[in-house]
Amino acid sequence: xxxxxxxxxxxxxxxxxxxxxxxxxxxxxxxxxxxxxxxxxxxxxxxxxxxxxxxxxxxxxxxxxxxxxxxxxxxxxxxxxxxxxxxxxxxxxxxxxxxxxxxxxxxxxxxxxxxxxxxxxxxxxxxxxxxxxxxxxxxxxxxxxxxxxxxxxxxxxxxxxxxxxxxxxxxxxxxxxxxxxxxxxxxxxxxxxxxxxxxxxxxxxxxxxxxxxxxxxxxxxxxxxxxxxxxxxxxxxxxxxxxxxxxxxxxxxxxxxxxxxxxxxxxxxxxxxxxxxxxxxxxxxxxxxxxxxxxxxxxxxxxxxxxxxxxxxxxxxxxxxxxxxxxxxxxxxxxxxxxxxxxxxxxxxxxxxxxxxxxxxxxxxxxxxxxxxxxxxxxxxxxxxxxxxxxxxxxxxxxxxxxxxxxxxxxxxxxxxxxxxxxxxxxxxxxxxxxxxxxxxxxxxxxxxxxxxxxxxxxxxxxxxxxxxxxxxxxxxxxxxxxxxxxxxxxxxxxxxxxxxxxxxxxxxxxxxxxxxxxxxxxxxxxxxxxxxxxxxxxxxxxxxxxxxxxxxxxxxxxxxxxxxxxxxxxxxxxxxxxxxxxxxxxxxxxxxxxxxxxxxxxxxxxxxxxxxxxxxxxxxxxxxxxxxxxxxxxxxxxxxxxxxxxxxxxxxxxxxxxxxxx
Numbered sequence: 001x002x003x004x005x006x007x008x009x010x011x012x013x014x015x016x017x018x019x020x021x022x023x024x025x026x027x028x029x030x031x032x033x034x035x036x037x038x039x040x041x042x043x044x045x046x047x048x049x050x051x052x053x054x055x056x057x058x059x060x061x062x063x064x065x066x067x068x069x070x071x072x073x074x075x076x077x078x079x080x081x082x083x084x085x086x087x088x089x090x091x092x093x094x095x096x097x098x099x100x101x102x103x104x105x106x107x108x109x110x111x112x113x114x115x116x117x118x119x120x121x122x123x124x125x126x127x128x129x130x131x132x133x134x135x136x137x138x139x140x141x142x143x144x145x146x147x148x149x150x151x152x153x154x155x156x157x158x159x160x161x162x163x164x165x166x167x168x169x170x171x172x173x174x175x176x177x178x179x180x181x182x183x184x185x186x187x188x189x190x191x192x193x194x195x196x197x198x199x200x201x202x203x204x205x206x207x208x209x210x211x212x213x214x215x216x217x218x219x220x221x222x223x224x225x226x227x228x229x230x231x232x233x234x235x236x237x238x239x240x241x242x243x244x245x246x247x248x249x250x251x252x253x254x255x256x257x258x259x260x261x262x263x264x265x266x267x268x269x270x271x272x273x274x275x276x277x278x279x280x281x282x283x284x285x286x287x288x289x290x291x292x293x294x295x296x297x298x299x300x301x302x303x304x305x306x307x308x309x310x311x312x313x314x315x316x317x318x319x320x321x322x323x324x325x326x327x328x329x330x331x332x333x334x335x336x337x338x339x340x341x342x343x344x345x346x347x348x349x350x351x352x353x354x355x356x357x358x359x360x361x362x363x364x365x366x367x368x369x370x371x372x373x374x375x376x377x378x379x380x381x382x383x384x385x386x387x388x389x390x391x392x393x394x395x396x397x398x399x400x401x402x403x404x405x406x407x408x409x410x411x412x413x414x415x416x417x418x419x420x421x422x423x424x425x426x427x428x429x430x431x432x433x434x435x436x437x438x439x440x441x442x443x444x445x446x447x448x449x450x451x452x453x454x455x456x457x458x459x460x461x462x463x464x465x466x467x468x469x470x471x472x473x474x475x476x477x478x479x480x481x482x483x484x485x486x487x488x489x490x491x492x493x494x495x496x497x498x499x500x501x502x503x504x505x506x507x508x509x510x511x512x513x514x515x516x517x518x519x520x521x522x523x524x525x526x527x528x529x530x531x532x533x534x535x536x537x538x539x540x541x542x543x544x545x546x547x548x549x550x551x552x553x554x555x556x557x558x559x560x561x562x563x564x565x566x567x568x569x570x571x572x573x574x575x576x577x578x579x580x581x582x583x584x585x586x587x588x589x590x591x592x593x594x595x596x597x598x599x600x601x602x603x604x605x606x607x608x609x610x611x612x613x614x615x616x617x618x619x620x621x622x623x624x625x626x627x628x629x630x631x632x633x634x635x636x637x638x639x640x641x642x643x644x645x646x647x648x649x650x651x652x653x654x655x656x657x658x659x660x661x662x663x
Contacts, residue, residue, distance in 0.1 A: 043369035044360070047136035049083035051518035054135050056081050056123050058151070059180040059190040063169040067147055067154035067162045068266050074147050074154030075184060076166045078173075079115060079123040081131050082140035087195050094199040094224075094366035095174055096134055097142040099167035099215075100208040101258035103127065104150035108208075110348050110509060111528060115143065115150065124522040129347065130203065132517030132525035133355065134362070140196065144170050146211070148255070148263040148270075151184065155267035156258050158251040158274060159235040159291040164214040171200050171215065175222040198222045199366050202302075203358075205229040205345050206315055210293075213323065219299035225365040227358065229307040230315045230343050233323035235291035236284065238315065242572065243282035243548030243558045244484045245599040251278055282548055284556030297326035303333040303365055303374075305358075309341040310382075310576055311500035313597060316544070321469045321575025324394075333374065335361075336394055338577055339382045340498040342505025348530045349507055350388075355516055381577045385498050385506075385532040395467035395577070400623030404616045406455035406588060406609075411448045415455040415611070417588055418631065419624070422611035428453035429608045432484070432592025434600035441589045442490045442539045453609055456492060456587040457631055464580045464630040468619030470543055470573040474590060475613035477567070480603035481560040483549040486594040487571045489618070491540045493584030499535035508533040539587075545573035546598045549607075566610060582630075588616050 060075035067074050086093050102108055103115045113127035123143075131141040146166045147154030154162055172178035175198040180190040200223050202212035209231030216226045232238050239246055252275035259267055277287030304327055308320040320336075327334050339349050346354040363369040379394035407416040408426050415428060433451040441452040472487040498506030507530040517525040550558035552569040561567065580586045590609060593600040620626050 043363065043371040045137035045139075045363050045367060045369070047518070049085050049136045049138060051083075051132065051136050052520050053084050054081050055084050055087060058121065058123060059173070059182065059192075060152075060184050061169045061173045062179045062181070063147065063154070063162070063165045064178075065147070065154065065162055065165055067157065067270065068263070069269070070266070072153075074162075075152065075181065076147055076154070076169065077145045077151035077184070078170050078180070079126065079143045079145075080140060081123065081126055081135055082195065083135055083138060086138065090194075092195055092197040093138055093140055094197050094201070094362075095140045095142050096130055096362060096366070097144060097167070097170065097200055097202050098128070098130065098204045098208055099144035099146060099170070099202065099211045100204060101146045101149045101156055101163075102207065103143060103145055104260065105258050108205075109345065109527075110530070116522065126523060129355070129516045129525060129527065132519065132523065133359070134517075136518050137359075139362070139366070142170065142174075146258075148259045148267055150260055152260075153184070155263055155270040156255045157270060158254045159210060159214070159232070160274075160287070161290060163211055164218065167202065167211050167215045168218055168220050171220050171222050174198055174200055199224045201225045201227070201362050201366050203227040203229070204231070206231060206343065210235075213293045216300045216302045216304065217293040217296035219296075219301055221301075223302045225303040225305065225361065227305045227307070227361070228323075229345055230309060230312055231306075231319065231323075232315055233292075233294050233319045234288075236288040237318055237322075239278070240282040241318075241546040241598070242555060243551035244546045245280055245282055246546070246597065247599065250275055250280055282551070282558060294322050294326045297323070297332065298330045300327060300330065300332050304335075305361055306334065306336045307339075307346050308337075309339050309344055309500070309505070310542075310578070311340060311498070311506065312343045313500075314343040317574035317576060318469075318545075318572065324575070325469070335378055337380045340385065340500070340506060341382075342500040344505050344507055347527070348509075349532070350386075351514070351516075351530070379577075383579065384496065385534050395619060396621050398623070399467045399619050399621050401617045402620040402623050402627055404588070404618060404627070406453075406611050406614055406616075408611065409455075413448045413450075413453045414446055415453065417455040417457045417586065417616075419627065422614075424612050426611040427608050428590075428611060429606060430591060431606040432600065432604050434593040434604075435595060436591075437593075437595030437597065438486065438488045438490075438541050438544065438589070438591075440595070441591055442488070442492070442541060442587070445490070445492060445539070445587055445589065452589050452591040454587060454589045456585045459585055460580060460582050460630045461633045462582050462626075462630045464586060464626060465578070465621040466542065466580070466619055467577045467621050469575040470545075470616060470618045471570050472545065472573060472588065472590070472616045473568065473570045473614065475566050475568045475610040476549060477564065477608045477610070478549060478561050478605040479563050479607075480601075480605040481563065482601035482603045483561060483605040483607055484593055484598060484601045485547050485549055485569075485571060485607070486591045486598060487545045487573060487616075488541050488589050488591075488594075489543040489573065489576075489616075490587040490589060491542055491578060491580045491584055492538075492587050493581065494536070494538055495540055496534050496536050497540055499533045502533055502535070504530075504533055506533055507531065540578075542578040543573045543576040544594070544597075545571040546594060547571045548601070568613065590614075
């Protein structure tokens with residue numbers, strides 16, 4: 001499944017450079033005779049070091065594992081760029097690290113940049129802007145090839161022990177606890193303790209951010225902060241949802257996709273073990289436990305800055321939600337940005353604010369600057385394209401789980417949603433149609449259609465905010481031995497949103513470039529600008545959940561259903577933060593297969609819901625009272641727009657074949 005081809009970055013000395021207020025003063029900052037930065041009155045690192053003269057080197061770190069079974073422990077390649085001036089003055093510096101499987105096979109960022117090397121094998125281009133921007137400000141940047149990828153030994157195991165140890169070993173090496181070598185096979189040692197403070201911040205999008213989550217979950221000393229962007233928290237939940245298989249529900253092919261040519265030849269047995277340990281059935285296995293970071297949130301010592309697209313249908317929003325809740329339960333210091341995009345890096349949807357915020361974040365946690373970022377609002381939420389709000393805590397403290405109940409309406413499958421339970425014996429029936437999905441269902445919410453059961457409130461008199469994860473409990477009777485269920489929450493009403501179903505998943509890439517840091521002839525700091533890509537819609541799906549009804553008794557193992565028997569189970573819907581405006585309606589839709597997101601069951605069941613035993617528990621800010629105020633009185637619904645509807649849901653199989661695909 002090929003990744004779409006994109007042009008790689010080229011050095012452009014003529015690109016337009018964005019200059020923040022006061023940048024001229026920063027560029028002329030004084031440097032002390034020892035190479036230390038002059039004190040900044042605002043606690044901000046300054047670009048006082050030469051990027052062109054920076055030290056560029058490669059080190060191979062021993063992971064202590066023998067993943068490819070060749071009888072020797074694997075070494076992973078760590079390409080390093082660090083300012084020369086602190087090294088000459090024997091001053092130690094902190095490290096920003098991105099550990100990735102993508103540096104050679106696929107590239108990173110919106111322009112699919114890959115690492116490049118000179119004829120001697122020394123690193124020349126480091127993807128993304130982290131090196132260009134932070135090295136002049138007194139940081140080292142380390143780009144780690146996961147085991148089995150690019151210039152590393154071993155085999156990639158798709159989120160398993162080898163993935164995590166690939167990066168953890170480098171953190172250990174930076175703190176003097178692991179062995180590094182100047183070559184892949186030689187015995188000459190490389191030591192980081194002569195230049196590294198041992199303080200490390202990990203960052204990365206998707207698979208890279210997932211590795212950061214995994215390393216933090218080991219509790220390794222020296223990892224001070226992580227910035228996971230659109231990252232996985234449990235690999236099971238990337239491929240399955242409560243027993244139901246999502247698209248391409250087996251990780252073994254990913255290993256082959258990212259492995260180097262040499263690793264492909266030696267890693268077949270590893271891929272076979274992955275396939276055997278992660279069955280398509282959706283049953284929980286030890287392999288999934290190994291790839292689940294959520295239970296180890298209590299070991300996390302690093303601060304965590306989560307960034308996620310609420311319409312990310314590659315690494316779905318459930319991942320950040322369960323990770324966030326687990327971190328909160330253990331008192332981990334954290335911050336969050338939630339955008340309206342799909343699987344998109346904040347550098348491409350909020351560039352200037354992102355660079356400024358990330359700069360302050362790393363300055364605080366890696367350099368110790370008291371710049372106040374830890375006292376600022378915890379959450380930034382995108383309410384409309386390029387319009388953001390903040391919250392001191394997230395979810396807001398006034399958020400309360402509030403139970404809403406479906407009821408019968410004026411036509412079959414067109415029901416009500418409120419606080420009153422349905423009468424005993426009330427039902428709604430639908431038949432699984434794999435050719436339809438959530439957008440089809442929502443577009444016909446007020447019509448009787450055979451593939452869904454819909455329930456909606458009256459038009460709201462006041463805004464109603466959801467903040468956090470939801471659950472939907474159903475009592476369902478199938479007609480066949482297998483059944484998949486989908487539950488979605490929908491904001492019914494006209495709006496302009498980021499078009500997350502289009503190419504770019506909410507952004508358009510422009511030809512103009514802006515520059516973020518210093519450049520060399522082989523590594524430019526200038527990147528293509530982007531802008532919001534929007535769509536006028538009549539409804540917005542705000543949260544989703546999927547499940548195999550066969551896991552009703554045991555979430556770790558499915559079983560055949562008995563036709564005609566009623567089963568009760570709870571579907572977990574992804575975390576969200578969404579305001580349903582006054583004049584709109586809030587809807588719950590229950591259906592079967594969600595086209596392009598959920599694989600269909602082996603049969604095509606008709607499912608009957610017992611409405612008296614079906615309910616939704618939603619995270620409403622203000623709780624029951626807020627819902628009562630929002631649904632009191634009568635309000636005319638806002639008129640529908642005449643714009644083009646969304647035409648698809650999320651990434652197709654050929655559009656985003658792997659987590660972390662450059663976008």
